[in-house]
Amino acid sequence: MFLSDKIKCMDEGIAGVRKAIPEVPADVGLCRIMLLIAERLQAELEHKLRPHKLNDSEFRTLIALFAHPNGTSTPGEVCLFTSLGVTNMTRIANALVKRGLITRGPSAEDRRRVVMQITPAGKRFVQKMLPSMLPRLKLLFDGFTHNERSTLNRLLRKLAHNLSKLEHTAGDSP
Amino acid sequence: MFLSDKIKCMDEGIAGVRKAIPEVPADVGLCRIMLLIAERLQAELEHKLRPHKLNDSEFRTLIALFAHPNGTSTPGEVCLFTSLGVTNMTRIANALVKRGLITRGPSAEDRRRVVMQITPAGKRFVQKMLPSMLPRLKLLFDGFTHNERSTLNRLLRKLAHNLSKLEHTAGDSP
């Protein structure tokens, strides 16, 4: 089922709810559409990776190492850049090691730490893979003017800012 | 860690990648920000539900039934409105039945089908729960003008349209 059909159904559904409980604002539609888009976007990102038996988390991890000086970093630091949970990193790194795209070993300076390093094969993979994703990315923003892109960017960051403020407040007060 | 910090780290990370591979466009940041927002938005939605031992999927299902004539529908139809996979519906319905919020039984007209019906307790739950989520939703769009909301809506739908077009094309051609 296509995303546009899902959105149509969602619109209908929300219209029904708002008829039953009129104080529900139209903004819930905005939220739901973002969730649907994100879901589909994630699927789109994984589309190219699947044939190579990698998922998006693993790819992000690989890219984080790629973009790092010496191609080395530690699990905790990689998680900062990728927004992945540290507890997932063990499994993700295992998978990448098994695929020969990174190596992993104990750190010399701090024996609590582990250093992950991208291998030459890993670098080649990123350098081949990343550009091959760009045409579809271009299509994704097809018809967007420069202005629209920057407006979208601004509005999303504004929303993110509000979300961050919400994180501070417990939220079950009144 | 707050969403705004995650976004800051993500921005840094992408800047690093773009320095290494300059043909990577800034649009990847737009994509990642949407994914981060969606993730956080989902968490926000589930925040209120968690004390009641429901997750968002279960709540959406309940609402779909609530908004339906007679409060009855079938798993397949509910999935249309909620964008949930049919295979999840069995588990979700099981949970809602156990909580006494819906009933489930065989259909009289078509014995392949199952009818799900919201119970009075389920209706009460929705009527109490939904309005209690509105204050935080209001905060979420705090500072957004009417115009900004509709622009965001328009741009997201435009993006969704492009995503739908991508779904048609296989995508691994050149």
Add this chain to the structure above:
DNA sequence: TCATTTTATTTCACCAGTGAAATATGCACC
């Protein structure tokens, strides 16, 4: 009518993320 196809739901095995707790090391302060 009876064989084929379509539709609806369920089951199952698998993948991926999460929080809490375990483990191990480093660091600071007395």
Add this chain to the structure above:
DNA sequence: GGTGCATATTTCACTGGTGAAATAAAATGA
């Protein structure tokens, strides 16, 4: 120099989504 706190990684049990296949009941049509 040992005690207690902080940091880094891992393990584990649990939750939730997915696709493929099983099951069962219509619908189609020769």
